[in-house]
Structures are given as structure tokens and as C-alpha cells.
Amino acid sequence: MSSRQIAAAVVIYLIKKRKEKKEKNKRKIWVRxxxxxxxxxxxxxxxxxxxxxxxxxxxxxxxxxxxxxxxxxxxxxxxxxxxxxxxxxxxxxxxxxxxxxxxxxxxxxxxxxxxxxxxxxxxxxxxxxxxxxxxxxxxxxxxYLKVPNTQEEWIRIAKDFKNIWNFPNCLGALDGKHVVMQAPPCSGSYYFNYKGTHSIVLMALADANYKFIYVDVGCNGRISDGGVYNMCSLSTALENNTVNLPPPQQLPGMKNFSPFVFVADDAFAMKPNLLKPYPFKNQPGPNRVFNYRLSGARRIIENTF
Structure with a gap:
């Protein structure tokens, strides 16, 4: 046999094998x-x-x-x-x-x-x-996913916190929730959190009736709640004064004017519109009462999650 005949025979053999493989892998049924x-x-x-x-x-x-x-x-x-x-x-x-x-x-x-x-x-x-x-x-x-953008809407939320949870000048309870997931390929420890799992963070704000009024989701779980908040659009809007918060008002029985605030836990940094409890134990009586009241308002976001 000449070299041309041998090459043709090899090609025919390979084509035959390919057809046999296709027939072997051919789907036997369209739908079970x-x-x-x-x-x-x-x-x-x-x-x-x-x-x-x-x-x-x-x-x-x-x-x-x-x-x-x-x-x-x-x-x-x-x-x-x-x-x-x-x-x-x-x-x-x-x-x-x-x-x-x-x-x-x-x-x-x-x-x-x-x-x-x-x-x-x-x-x-x-x-x-x-x-x-x-x-x-x-x-x-x-x-249903509308962030309040008028002073009347914010004041309505503050009235609910005052009447239901006995915490005046509160505009919402803020916290982060880790959503556990399987780590994406080649992500290393980017999504690895302090709980020992991989997650993304759901940062949310809830009103006094257990309803979300702001949601930011997608930040990698390696970042702390405070870090996630600093990078979210709510923090930016507060710094730029674009949230249209109501002006400071007098607290019940007080002459001084106090700003409206969001309540959070100790993982967040204290800011003009972000209030967290007194740290450490053995606080004096008034501080413990304040922490008790703040925790009552802050747990709204925990229960909402």
C-alpha cells in the first residue's frame, strides 16, 4: 500500500470511531x-x-x-x-x-x-x-423596597419607635447578616468570615414594624459589619446629607436638641447619626438603663432577619 492509501485508511478509521462514539453518547430519551x-x-x-x-x-x-x-x-x-x-x-x-x-x-x-x-x-x-x-x-x-426620602416618612418611623419600643428619635435598627455560601473557585479566603464559613453580608435597616427600609447585599464576609457599613450607599448618603433626615428635636423632658439616629450594636463605630450601647460591663445605673432601651430597639433588626 502506498502512503496515500495508508493515510486514507487512517482517516476512514478515525471517522468510523468518531461516529461510534457519538452513537454511544447519543441521548436515549428526550425527557424522562x-x-x-x-x-x-x-x-x-x-x-x-x-x-x-x-x-x-x-x-x-x-x-x-x-x-x-x-x-x-x-x-x-x-x-x-x-x-x-x-x-x-x-x-x-x-x-x-x-x-x-x-x-x-x-x-x-x-x-x-x-x-x-x-x-x-x-x-x-x-x-x-x-x-x-x-x-x-x-x-x-x-x-416595597423603597427607602424613605422625605422628612415626613422618617418622622413617621421615629414615632413608631417611640410609641412601640419607647426609644425616641430613632429612625431604624441597623445590622449585618452573613449569608453562608460555597466559596467561588480561586477565591481563597476572600469570603471567609470569623465564624469559619464563607459568606456574603446582607446589611439592612429595619423600621419599628419589622420591615426592611434599606438593604445592601454582596460584600464579602471577610469584612466586618462596621466595614461593610462604611462602604455601603447609606453611609455615603448620610455623610453627603442626601438622605433628607429631619432636623434635631427635643427628647421628652429635655431642653437640649438631639439628632435623629440609627441604632446598632458594638461592631459599628459611633457617628452623629449612628448610636450604639455603652461598652464593657459594670456601667452605672443610667448607662445600663440606656443600654436596655437601645437593645430593645436594636433587636428589631435581629428579629427581622
Whole structure:
């Protein structure tokens, strides 16, 4: 055989082997049969509809919201998460996508666990959850994630702190929460925190009724709460006087004017509009009373988390 014939034979042999490998790795099924039965046996078609009719309290426990709230939220995000049917398959309906996302947010279950619960593949769940979360934030941020920007709004919050928690001139309770996560590749100790885990920090401000009025999330867990606050937009806005805080007012029974403040724990640095408790033990009586009152107002953010 000539060298040309040998080369042609080698090429034909390699092409044959490649075809055999493709046939070996060829997907045997398009969708698993137990997943195809989602339309008739899926969780949303069976359990959730039964709970809606027979056990509203259990439905609220399952999704962390009532059927009325679920329908209201679905109406806001339905157009954003709707997918069209194709010739290949029927799209997953918006109500299934939303209930799946709410269950994930309520429990933190893994995608693999939710796959068997909802009969939806893991790869599909990995797309549904971020899309639904983005749709929820987009639909609710103007109404429910709004930072107060007028003096009347701030004064209303201060009145609630005074009437409910007996702490006047308070505009909110501030603290950080570590959200544990798996360290990203090649991140080293960038996200490693003092608790021995990897995390990002959720810095938040809550009013007297356990509602978030400011949220900043994403800073690496290696940074302390005080450091996170110094880098967040709230701290910058306070330094630049763009938050539109009300002017100082007299405390009950006092002649001196005191500024409106946010309350925090000892991890934060004292600032004109940031108040923290007296440090160390064995404080005199008035200081202990002050710490008790401040802790009562500050624990709002702990309970909100």
C-alpha cells in the first residue's frame, strides 16, 4: 500500500470511531417519563390545589404566604415569567414557576430535592429560580423596597419607635447578616468570615414594624459589619446629607436638641447619626438603663432577619 492509501485508511478509521462514539453518547430519551407526567401528577396539579381548597393554613406553611397573596404576586410577575409552548414540548406554567421559587426561598431546599418534588429537571430549575427572583424584585421594588426620602416618612418611623419600643428619635435598627455560601473557585479566603464559613453580608435597616427600609447585599464576609457599613450607599448618603433626615428635636423632658439616629450594636463605630450601647460591663445605673432601651430597639433588626 502506498502512503496515500495508508493515510486514507487512517482517516476512514478515525471517522468510523468518531461516529461510534457519538452513537454511544447519543441521548436515549428526550425527557424522562416521570417528568413528562408533571401535567397530571405534578405537585402543583395535585397537592397545592388540594391545600388551596382544604388546607389554607398548610398552604401558607408550604409557600410562606396565603393563596390570596400568591395570586396577587402571580398577577404582578406572570407576564415576566411566561414562556411560550413549542412543537417540542409544553412550557412550564407561570404558577408552577412561582410556587417552585417560593418553596426554594422558604426552605432553601436543594435543586435536586425540588426536582423530585415538582417533576422539573435540575437544569431547568437552575434557570427558573433566578428568573423568578429577578421578576419579583422588579415588580415589588418600587412599592416595597423603597427607602424613605422625605422628612415626613422618617418622622413617621421615629414615632413608631417611640410609641412601640419607647426609644425616641430613632429612625431604624441597623445590622449585618452573613449569608453562608460555597466559596467561588480561586477565591481563597476572600469570603471567609470569623465564624469559619464563607459568606456574603446582607446589611439592612429595619423600621419599628419589622420591615426592611434599606438593604445592601454582596460584600464579602471577610469584612466586618462596621466595614461593610462604611462602604455601603447609606453611609455615603448620610455623610453627603442626601438622605433628607429631619432636623434635631427635643427628647421628652429635655431642653437640649438631639439628632435623629440609627441604632446598632458594638461592631459599628459611633457617628452623629449612628448610636450604639455603652461598652464593657459594670456601667452605672443610667448607662445600663440606656443600654436596655437601645437593645430593645436594636433587636428589631435581629428579629427581622
Amino acid at each position: 417519563k416521570w417528568i413528562q407526567r408533571r401535567a397530571t401528577l405534578g405537585l402543583h396539579e395535585k397537592l397545592l390545589n388540594e391545600l388551596r381548597m382544604e388546607g389554607p393554613q398548610q398552604l401558607k406553611n408550604f409557600l410562606r404566604m396565603s393563596a390570596k397573596d400568591f395570586d396577587f404576586l402571580l398577577g404582578l410577575v406572570k407576564e415576566k415569567i411566561y414562556k411560550k409552548d413549542t412543537k417540542m414540548r409544553q412550557a412550564i406554567r407561570p404558577e408552577e414557576r412561582l410556587s417552585l421559587t417560593l418553596r426554594f426561598l422558604a426552605t432553601g431546599d436543594s435543586y435536586h430535592s425540588l426536582m423530585y418534588l415538582y417533576r422539573i429537571p435540575v437544569c431547568t430549575i437552575a434557570r427558573i429560580v433566578p428568573e423568578c427572583c429577578a421578576a419579583i424584585v422588579e415588580a415589588l421594588k418600587k412599592e
